[in-house]
Every structure is written in structure tokens, then in C-alpha cells.
Amino acid sequence: MKVSTFRLANELGRIEDLQKFRVEYREEMLEETPRDYLDRMMQDKGVTVGKLCERSGLGNYVYKVVNGVRHPSREAAIRIALGMQMDVEQTQHYLRLLQLARLDPRNYRGAAVMYAIGREMDVERTQALLMEIGEKGL
DSSP states (O other): OOSOHHHHHHHHHHOSOHHHHHHHTGGGSOOSOHHHHHHHHHHHHTOOHHHHHHHHTOTTHHHHHHTTSOOOOHHHHHHHHHHHTOOHHHHHHHHHHTTOOOOOTTSHHHHHHHHHHHTTOOHHHHHHHHHHTTOOOO
């Protein structure tokens, strides 16, 4: 993405034609669905749905997310990202595609989850870290 979200928001305030905005900024739009992104990440990382069910600790719920039957909560999405061993940028992108709040390093809990992702911690270790610092688990 070459144009900042701030600039796009400013442009929206000035335009008269929404379709023209979409055409002009087509390359900036998030066209990939969360389901497609998850499928692509699973292929790239060689993770099966069964393995993701196990690693995320979400069991069969993951099948519903992968098949587009369920829209995961933010906590479930973070668990899926941890189970996929996504990096911070990939996790943030997944949350953005889901239209969920991204992790914020200014928030101690968000910083802790980012810390865990950056160190390739699994869900269990991330949960332990959150409990250790007195924050709510996933």
C-alpha cells in the first residue's frame, strides 16, 4: 500500500463520486477476503486445517472459520495467527481484513501479544505470558 490510510480518509471527505474514488485508488483497496488470505497463508506455511485446529486450541471451530461459516472474534483470530506462526505484519493484515482492531504496542496487552508473536511463541506460551503479567488471556 502506497497511500496512507489518513490520506485516503481525507480524499473520501473531498470526493463527490465514490465509484471514481474506488477506481482511482483500486490498488490501495483490500480486495482479498480473510478466508482467501487464511487459505494462502496455510499453503505458504504448509499448515493443514487439522494442525491449525490443534495449534490454535480452537478445535473444530477453525473448520468453520476456514470454510467461511464463522467470522472469528479478535481473540480467535489472534489464536489462529499464533497457530499459523504468522509474523506481526501478517497478523495485523489478517486482523485488518477481518475488520478487527489490530494489535497496538501502546497497549500493554497488545505489546505482549506482539512480543509473543515476534518470538514465535505458541498459544499456550502466549497465554502463560499474559497471565504472568496480569493481563487477560486469549
